Amino acid sequence: MSRFGRQRFPRRLFLTGTAGVTVGLPFLETFAAKMVRAASPDDPGFVVFMRQGNGCSQALPYSNPAEPEMFWPRNLGTLTPASMAADSDRATSELSAHADKLLLVRGVRGALSISGCGHARGALQALTAQPTGDAEASNNSLALGESLDNRIARELNPSGRGPLTLAAMRPRNYLDSVLSYRGPNDRRGAQTNPKVAFDNIMGLVNLDDTSANAIAARRQSVNDLVREQMQSLLNRSDLSSDDRNRLDLHFSSIRDLEIRLAECSPLDAPTVSAINAIDGDHQNGDRIVEVAELHIDVIGLALSCGYTHAVTLQIGNGNDATRYRWQGEQFPSYHWISHRIFADGSEGDPIPDAQAKHNAVDRIHARLFGRLVDRLSAYTTETGTLLDKGVCAWINDLSNGPPHSVNNLPYVLAGGADGFLRTGAYVDAGDTTHNKLLNTLATAVGLRKANGDPVDDFGHQSLEGGLIDDMIA
Amino acid sequence: MLQTQLAICCTLALLGCNGVIGNRDNPEGGPGPGPGPGASAPVCGRSVCGATGELAAATAFPRLTHAQWENSVRDLLRLQAPPNLSDSFEPDTRISFFDNNVRALRVSSDLWGDYQGAAETLADEVTADAAVLDGLLPNDLPVDGAERARAVIRDVGRRAYRRALSDEEVEAHLSIFDQGTTHFPEMDAFDAGVRILLEAFLQSPHFIYRVELGQGQSGDAVELGDFAIASRLSYMIWNSAPDDILLDEAERGALSTSEQIATQAARLLDDVRGQAMLERFHAQLLNWDLYRDLTKDPSEFPLYYDGVGDDMYEEARRFVEYVVLEEDGNVAELLTAPYTFVNADLAAIYDLAGAFDGSFSQASFGPTEHPERGGLLTQLGFLASHGGLTGSIHRGVFINHRLLCTELPPPPDALPPIPADDGMTMTSRQRIELHTGPGTCGESCHGTFINPVGFAFESFDGLGQYRTEEFGMPVDASASFEFADGPSSFDGAAEFNGAIASRVQTHDCYTKQWVEYALGRDTAGSDLDLIQDLGDASLAGLSIRELIIGLVQAEEFRTRNTGGS
Structure with missing residues (x-):
């Protein structure tokens, strides 16, 4: 059991670069009571899920025509910059500079067999390990349980604050936000504007004590009245269970303001300028990558301030139709590429070099993940970097292109979660189910069961529990 | 692998495709005239089935x-x-x-924070602007401070909560109003009270x-009661809070009878905000947002231009508004009316004769010039x-999903692409039929439900332009479709539109969408009786306007089932 113990590090981050800025984070100290089953407030773990859609360019030996391996490294075992760079035909080679921080996990399949739309069935279980209540998954189908980012936020975040849920995507898609669930059939919408996310974190920058206390007192007055109103409604005996749950969620969201002064490293002026500049054009389908990059910068800020312990970043809409650009060429819809045809459905003219284009899109995502690793590595602590204290996971709803299956899902992790996870390695989990990977990440960032044991039962109750030993240091 | 994919395809197609359509003599859902090969579930008799x-x-x-x-903030604060x-x-x-489906509408911690921030911003801005502040307050306020505050609370509170506030x-x-001076000591006491009060209301x-x-x-x-009826009406039709007239009617108990409700519904429909509902409903049902995102290759479609999607949206919006409000038409007219609204650019795509300019005007398709057109489904968008x-x-x-309420499964993922035809030796229809038509594994869903409907529109290319040939070969737009009450054959979109306009399946489905929109929830239970009653009336000629008014008079609109406490 000692391997589940966590080293204790001081909470304070030593900030690199220019002088830090004092940020008054809205915060409620009473969250401490919730922490007894999880990590210490002074020892935060975190997880960032960066999600790609539509599968990756891994091998499809039985397709017609067969497709070669273009994603995974050639050899299992230790990863080094040289070994990864040598596999330059593989998308993961884009991350060779970070080899010692990485853990690549193959041999993990979607835990649940769900019929219907591949994108919906992959996405709804990706972070929930839950089925849907619908017989066939479609764009309106929802998962029957909370997602891991929500669980982590619920247990580790300052009281009431949900996970940071971001997306870089255009509006009005067949599938929009797909990852984060507060609970059964309760999907969380993702924030698509980096400016809003940034402002939410920095809203109380440089607040002096007098002003902060005045805001807190005013909010307390309003909250008192609103709580009375909510309680009066909740006291009624004629509410259905659904209505009671609806009001409970609302009631528990009402937070009083206490100011915890946190020292954050300010984003540099060009980044802030870019965040401001994209406000209003953040849903432009031609700027998806740019928006994702800025979201990543905001994520670094959020984690460095202790604003949250769980983040999702969804790249592209549910069945990502972004027309990515690679080496001067603008591709057709990525969704079409993943089908290898000029169509969203199953019929259409073939796209020339479709797998190579899919590989290029994989590389674009790899570079975004590399940016995330770089950003978190730039924040240093007494013992290492911010990245070392948590884990970032580049995930995918699906495994591959045309079949859109969930066998051998691509998991690329970075950061050891305070030494809990292996790094610098490429492992095969042996065709296990992805709920065990989620269990491993939950435990890595500090979640525990009520009895203090590792979390080994996240997801649907029918699933075999456990962790993936090969991932653990 | 290919064989596996095809097997999956066949399984899905055979088990999943259920054209849940009509047998009017068999409302309990027992076996009836089937919708065709592949439909595995019993049919209930109408397009909308269930217990x-x-x-x-x-x-x-x-x-x-x-x-x-x-909209509610706008109306509350008189912005x-x-x-x-x-x-x-x-x-x-x-x-x-x-x-507006309520299953998706909850208050999370993030949204609560959003509401809080917005409330503080709005209260600050409103009370900092004397003209705006004056506009939202009632006239003839008492001089006495407490009574003055109470008058504001009653007046603004009635708009905020859409009902009269109790004395308690x-x-x-009033207690929180009085705290205004504490929280905003730099402000005038009354203004400070209003500011904190607005924060609380919001x-x-x-x-x-x-x-x-x-x-x-x-x-x-x-029984919902008058105030809740007022809100249901105004949020359905105006997408906002009730106005003073509606609240006054509710306060004096004058929204109790179906006639009273109908009178108010008619008033709301006649307002410009009622017109906006027609746009909102049809834009969501028919996904007009797709029009605005439209991009085409100008080399393939020389008449394509930047902004064509916005024009197509405007065409559809004007058409619906005219049919419903000017013509007092029904869904059949929406599907068949031989006219539309165009500017010069759209007229060129339609190849319409006449003088057009940059503004929109009504244009007739004419039975001899453009017999191929009529209704929403032959519009360019x-x-x-x-x-x-x-x-x-x-x-x-x-069309199956949204206008016929046919239950189709999602498409299977693992299908090979349509074979290439670099020599352009086949029409699009021939290639689709090779892949999904009779004798293929896609026969059930595609051959029976999807293709016949889609093929009716083969005479229109990717920009919506009429064509009689494709790659030098004649276009075939003939097909036969299994409606609820039997098959129908047609040749081209105009005949197809006429066919669906005359089927109760279409009227049921259109009504179902209105009921779902009006109630903000999935339809079930007694909704289905309401839908069938209104569907019958629609088929018999009930206008859309009367359909809406009939809907809001129904018990389903005026009462709520708690679902057990």
């Missing part, structure tokens, strides 16, 4: 959509325009065609939800947003 019975359960706390929040703050809120997720509530709000559950606790309960059925090689499939799926 009819008691009123479907519904929440007492439907949350405002973000659009409704914007000229919505404040446009919800763009930065946690976005709502869409789980049906319509944005007034005193509770964060109250009675503002954020349309609270429908009702008056009196019999079993699980709740629908055709162009579902164009290309697979346009017939997308058009067919779209």
Whole structure:
């Protein structure tokens, strides 16, 4: 059991670069009571899920025509910059500079067999390990349980604050936000504007004590009245269970303001300028990558301030139709590429070099993940970097292109979660189910069961529990 | 692998495709005239099936959509325009065609923070502007400070909570009003009280939800009461809070009878905000947003231009408004009317003769000049947003889902592409039929339901232009479709539109969409009786306007089932 113990590090981050800025984070100290089953407030773990859609360019030996391996490294075992760079035909080679921080996990399949739309069935279980209540998954189908980012936020975040849920995507898609669930059939919408996310974190920058206390007192007055109103409604005996749950969620969201002064490293002026500049054009389908990059910068800020312990970043809409650009060429819809045809459905003219284009899109995502690793590595602590204290996971709803299956899902992790996870390695989990990977990440960032044991039962109750030993240091 | 993929395809197609359509003599859902090969479930007799019975359960706390929040703030604060703050809120997720489905509308911690921030911003800005502040307050306020505050609380509170406040509530709000000077010592005391009061109103559950606790309960059925009826009406038709007239009617108990409700519904429909509902409903049902995102290759379509999608949207909007409000038409007219609204650019794509300019005007298709056109489905927006090689499939799926309420499964993922035809030796239809038509594994869904509908529109290319040939070969737009009450053959979109306009399946489906939109929830239980009654009336000629008024008079609109407490 000692391997589940966590080293204790001081909470304070030593900030690199220019002088830090004092940020008054809205915060409620009473969250401490919730922490007894999880990590210490002074020892935060975190997880960032960066999600790609539509599968990756891994091998499809039985397709017609067969497709070669273009994603995974050639050899299992230790990863080094040289070994990864040598596999330059593989998308993961884009991350060779970070080899010692990485853990690549193959041999993990979607835990649940769900019929219907591949994108919906992959996405709804990706972070929930839950089925849907619908017989066939479609764009309106929802998962029957909370997602891991929500669980982590619920247990580790300052009281009431949900996970940071971001997306870089255009509006009005067949599938929009797909990852984060507060609970059964309760999907969380993702924030698509980096400016809003940034402002939410920095809203109380440089607040002096007098002003902060005045805001807190005013909010307390309003909250008192609103709580009375909510309680009066909740006291009624004629509410259905659904209505009671609806009001409970609302009631528990009402937070009083206490100011915890946190020292954050300010984003540099060009980044802030870019965040401001994209406000209003953040849903432009031609700027998806740019928006994702800025979201990543905001994520670094959020984690460095202790604003949250769980983040999702969804790249592209549910069945990502972004027309990515690679080496001067603008591709057709990525969704079409993943089908290898000029169509969203199953019929259409073939796209020339479709797998190579899919590989290029994989590389674009790899570079975004590399940016995330770089950003978190730039924040240093007494013992290492911010990245070392948590884990970032580049995930995918699906495994591959045309079949859109969930066998051998691509998991690329970075950061050891305070030494809990292996790094610098490429492992095969042996065709296990992805709920065990989620269990491993939950435990890595500090979640525990009520009895203090590792979390080994996240997801649907029918699933075999456990962790993936090969991932653990 | 290919064989495996095909096997999956066949399984899905055979088991999943259920054209749940009509047998009017068999409402219990037993076996009846089947919709064709592949449909495995029994059919109920109408386009909308299920166990009819008691009123479907519904929440007492439907949350405002973000659009409704914007409009409600505008009307509460008497602003000229919505404040446009919800763009930065946690976005709502869409789980049906319509944005007001209550299953997706809850208050999370993130959204609560959004509401709080917006309330503080609005209260600050409103009380800092004397003219705006004066505009939202009642006239002839008492001089006495406490009475003055009470008058504001009663007046603004009635708009905020969409009902009269009890004396107890007034005193509770007076308490917070009095704290204004503490929290905003730099402000005038009265203004400070209004500021903190507005913050409280805007964060109250009675503002954020349309609270429908009702008056009196019999079993699980709740009579909504006049104020809740007023809100249901105004949020359905105006997407905003009730106005003073509606609140006055509610306050004097004058929204109790179906006639009273009908009178107010008619008034709301005649307002410009009622016109906006027609746009909102049809834009969501028919996914007009796709039009605005339209892009085409100008080398393939020389008449394509930047902004064509916006023009197509405007064409559809004007057409619906005219049919419903000017013609007092019904759904059949929406599907067949031989005219549209165009500017010069759209007229060129239609190849319409006559003088057109940059503004929109009504244009007739004419029985001899353009007999191929008529109704929404031959308008450019629908055709162009579902164009290309697979346009017939997308058009067919779209119409089956949204206008015929056919239950189709999602497409299987693992299918080989349509074989290439570099020599252009086949029409699009021939290639689609080779892949999905009779004798293929896609026969059940595609051959029976999707393709016949889609093929009716083969005479229109990817921009919606009429064509008689494709690659020098004649276009075939003939097909036969199994409607609820039997098959129908047609040749071309005009004949198909005439066919669906005359089928109760279409009228049921269109009515079902209105009921779902009006109630903000999935339809079930006794809704199905309502749908069939209104569907019958629609088929017999009931106009859309009367359909809406009939709907709001129904028990389903006026009562709520608690679903058990």
